[in-house]
Amino acid sequence: MAIEEKRAWIMAVVTIVAYGTYLALVLNAAAGAPLGEAPYVYAMLWTIGGAIVAAILLNILAAIVSPRDGGKKDQRDKEINRLGEHIGQSFVILGAVLALLFAITGLAAFWIANVIYLAFVLSSILGSIAKIVAYRRGFQSW
Amino acid sequence: MVKATSITNTIRGLRFAHGEMTQAALADRVGVTRQTIIAIEQGRYSPSLEVAFQIARVFNRPLDDVFQYPAAQATEEETS
Numbered sequence: 001m002a003i004e005e006k007r008a009w010i011m012a013v014v015t016i017v018a019y020g021t022y023l024a025l026v027l028n029a030a031a032g033a034p035l036g037e038a039p040y041v042y043a044m045l046w047t048i049g050g051a052i053v054a055a056i057l058l059n060i061l062a063a064i065v066s067p068r069d070g071g072k073k074d075q076r077d078k079e080i081n082r083l084g085e086h087i088g089q090s091f092v093i094l095g096a097v098l099a100l101l102f103a104i105t106g107l108a109a110f111w112i113a114n115v116i117y118l119a120f121v122l123s124s125i126l127g128s129i130a131k132i133v134a135y136r137r138g139f140q141s142w
Numbered sequence: 143m144v145k146a147t148s149i150t151n152t153i154r155g156l157r158f159a160h161g162e163m164t165q166a167a168l169a170d171r172v173g174v175t176r177q178t179i180i181a182i183e184q185g186r187y188s189p190s191l192e193v194a195f196q197i198a199r200v201f202n203r204p205l206d207d208v209f210q211y212p213a214a215q216a217t218e219e220e221t222s
Contacts, residue, residue, distance in 0.1 A: 002177040074174040076187055135177075138186030 004077045005135040006062045008084065010055055012128035018051035019121045036110045044117060080134040088127025095119020150210045153183050156201045172196045 022043050030038035095116050102112045157163040165183070169176045172193060181187035182197075189197070198208045 002175055072175055074178050075190060075193060076174065076178045076181065138181065138184075140188055
């Protein structure tokens with residue numbers, strides 16, 4: 001497996017675990033009360049921070065256990081990376097537009113923060129899936 | 143589903159004809175990863191023209207001997 005494919009797997013798994021943890025924490029904290037009033041800030045900051053640290057550590061580990069790859073990146077890796085980023089980026093834009101609408105219509109900060117977080121999560125997961133599929137199934141640059 | 147490339151190649155045969163050159167050795171000579179050589183051999187990736195020429199140069203063959211674009215498929219693509 002190419003080192004870049006391993007990185008895509010790491011990103012997908014870390015994002016899913018972090019967001020799953022966040023949802024569990026917030027839903028638990030809401031405990032039947034309206035979701036918009038649930039405390040979410042610490043859970044959000046900790047899961048985002050934790051995901052960044054976990055991704056860095058796992059990437060270092062992946063580089064250590066696969067010394068033959070040596071982090072080498074060629075033309076195909078760059079093209080696949082570009083494809084994944086391109087697909088992921090559309091969700092960031094969608095999240096930003098929704099956050100804009102939420103702010104204009106005066107929705108609570110909870111919903112604005114959460115729609116942005118969800119957009120980052122979807123961007124990361126779908127971008128990673130696109131990369132993994134490109135590595136597994138094949139990828140043509142036209 | 144990813145559209146398969148119409149370009150075929152004879153890299154696998156050429157490697158064996160050149161002292162059973164490994165995919166890793168070819169990858170090193172061309173400056174790409176072994177996974178990219180595997181993907182090219184299996185038709186999962188069409189390399190850039192530059193990489194294609196580099197591969198042909200390793201085998202000391204013209205580009206047409208390494209990569210082929212079958213006429214039947216090419217005509218079909220042009221008319222569709």
